[in-house]
Structures are given as structure tokens and as C-alpha cells.
Amino acid sequence: MGEVAMDESGVESAGDPIALFQRWLKDAEGGELNDPEAVALATATADGIPSVRMVLMKRVDNDGFRFYTNAGSQKGAELGENPRAAMCFHWKSLRRQVRVSGTVTELPAEDVDKYFHSRSRLSQLGAAASQQSRVLVSREVLEARVKELEAKFPGEIPRPDYWRGYLLRPERIEFWKDGAGRLHDRFLFSRDGDAWRKKRLFP
Structure with a gap:
């Protein structure tokens, strides 16, 4: 049963996690009631004190996941001193979840200006x-x-100077899909140079 469900979601045969994420996001856009691009963004201080909040992911491509925020905010300050972050997308209507983690860099000013306006x-x-x-x-x-x-x-x-854009370049992307009896399907993609390694995980 689980394998059939995974085939339907595309994760079983997927080799490219970004393309798979884009497919899942498109599925969510057709079924999720509000803001399918909403994501929990976790950051941490230099000494490892974490914080998390919801933001909107505005674009994803092979470079990574883009979002925009006030650099003077708590998350902006934390990204300034510890440029690593994690994201968790949860599409309840589809019973799917995607976890992303990696390094964060600021987007060029011209890109931020274009989006701001x-x-x-x-x-x-x-x-x-x-x-x-x-x-x-x-x-x-x-x-x-x-x-x-x-x-x-x-x-x-x-555009205020403190309003900036960020790119999370993923090092790990994990796809989770609900399964009967808590026999969930989990697949982890880990970056290996320009390629990705894929492993199935116990639920």
C-alpha cells in the first residue's frame, strides 16, 4: 500500500529533490486552502538558541529557497550571526511534509528591489x-x-535598506508522506557536490 502511494506522489522514483518539491508545491496549490508556500523557518543565535516562525517562501529553483524579511528582525539578526537555517513545509490537506536545511546568503539588491516593488x-x-x-x-x-x-x-x-532577501541553499531535503498505521514514507536527499544522494528512512 505504501509503495503505491509513494508512486502516486512521485517520491519513490525521484532523483531530483528540487523538481520533486516543485511538483509537491503544485499539488499543494491545488488542494491547500491558504498559503501553500507558507513555511516554518528556524534560525538560531551564534550560541545555538533556536527560534521558529512562519514565513512565505517566494521562489524555489536549483539555487534554493528564497524568502524576504526585515534584516533588523530577530530572524534577520540571527541569520547575520549564524547563516544557517531550516524550513518545514506541512501540507495538511495532502498529508505531506518537507524538511529543508542548509546555508543562507543574502540575495542581490536588484533582486530584492524587483520583488519589493x-x-x-x-x-x-x-x-x-x-x-x-x-x-x-x-x-x-x-x-x-x-x-x-x-x-x-x-x-x-x-525599499528600506533593512528589507532584504535571503536564499537558503539546501544541503538536506527530506520528504515525508503519511502512511496507514504510522507506516509513513520518508526519503532523505543529501547534497553530494553537484549531485544528490537519496536514502529511505524508518518512519
């Missing part, structure tokens, strides 16, 4: 107004900052 005007204002992770006295203060920026920039909103 593709967002809605309100999202750009919100990103520019937010001092992410710092103490906020009241919501009114945040709303006032948005109105101030809206008046200051009636045209294009300049």
Missing part, C-alpha cells in the same frame, strides 16, 4: 513602517507611521 502598495508601506520585532507602544503608532510614509511617498516607495 511587485508587492501591493499597502504591503510596501507596511514593510517600510515596521520596526519588526521591536516594542510597539500601540497599534495607533504603527498606523500613524504608515500614513506618514503614504504622504511622504505618493509615487514609488523606496
